[in-house]
Amino acid sequence: MPGSVPPKLPAVALPGWFADFLADRAIRKPSPHTSKAYRQDFEAIAVLMAGSTDAVAGLCIHELTKDRMRSAFAAYAETHSAASIRRCWSTWNTLCTFLFTAELLDANPMPLIGRPKVPKSLPKSYPASAVTDLVAAIDADHGSTRASDWSERDRAIVFTSLLAGLRADELLNANVGDIRRTNDGAILHVRGKGNKDRRLPIGPELLDVLDDYLRTRSNRFPQTRRRTSNTKAPSSFSPTAPLFVGADGDRITRGTLQYRILRAFKRAGINGERASGALVHGLRHTFATELANANVSVYTLMKLMGHESMVTSQRYVDGAGTETRSAAELNPLYGLLSDEKPPL
CATH class of the missing domain: 1.10.443.10 (Intergrase catalytic core)
Structure with a gap:
């Protein structure tokens, strides 16, 4: 019905290694909006990689390969703006850097994943x-x-x-x-x-x-x-x-x-x-x-x-x-x- 509140989507079950990442971020006291963005960006790509929301919890770290990440981001780019892609890329880059630093990931694949260029209208600051x-x-x-x-x-x-x-x-x-x-x-x-x-x-x-x-x-x-x-x-x-x-x-x-x-x-x-x-x-x-x-x-x-x-x-x-x-x-x-x- 017009004006009705849309039903709240069920929360996606998270793999343990991403929960560890969120716990590490929480120590840095991010704003609620930043924490929400971390989860949204993770879920957007993780669902594409896993094939369904139900399969996200079983997503393994060794599946975070260059080819699978690139395919997921290509699918994500079809329905999202350049700014959203850049933000999502940044979230996953931070996540993969965390996993690499923790010696859970052999290498961060994100530098090999394309992302939209920063707009030419980016404000110029003074050195x-x-x-x-x-x-x-x-x-x-x-x-x-x-x-x-x-x-x-x-x-x-x-x-x-x-x-x-x-x-x-x-x-x-x-x-x-x-x-x-x-x-x-x-x-x-x-x-x-x-x-x-x-x-x-x-x-x-x-x-x-x-x-x-x-x-x-x-x-x-x-x-x-x-x-x-x-x-x-x-x-x-x-x-x-x-x-x-x-x-x-x-x-x-x-x-x-x-x-x-x-x-x-x-x-x-x-x-x-x-x-x-x-x-x-x-x-x-x-x-x-x-x-x-x-x-x-x-x-x-x-x-x-x-x-x-x-x-x-x-x-x-x-x-x-x-x-x-x-x-x-x-x-x-x-x-x-x-x-x-x-x-x-």
């Missing part, structure tokens, strides 16, 4: 050297007497993009009150695309950069400060005050935001390393790629990026070529903030 040069170009503005030069603000914008993955519109719409301190950093409330809010954990290093910027802002525009005994920089402003402002003290405009980043790219001599039109979005791509390289799960990456579908987030994992596990503070770009800060 660490380019990010370092970009930050250095911004810091070179410290002490400038030009009203338009504001290294602390530009630094805060760049690192908020790199370490929180905000879109340009999200940077423009952010308010001071969106930063909510915790015992070990802060939570940044982001009003995202399509009116979908998300909350991002940010480390104390990024919070320090934002505090430095807000202190200089208090000096530039003392009339915008609130009278308060609280020494924390965000508390000096109204919660509804814009987080990032221009040289006039008003909410920063899109043109100013893009120009300041473009200027930094040109001054750093790395303008040729960015895709055409990619400025803030290139920094956002770098945030996602670095987290994918740090083995953050697809589901967690989707939540941090504000994507509507895991398929979009999967592109970063495909580009990184790594297995997944969740954590938000693994972004190695935080290391750029461990160096001595420029004097105020």
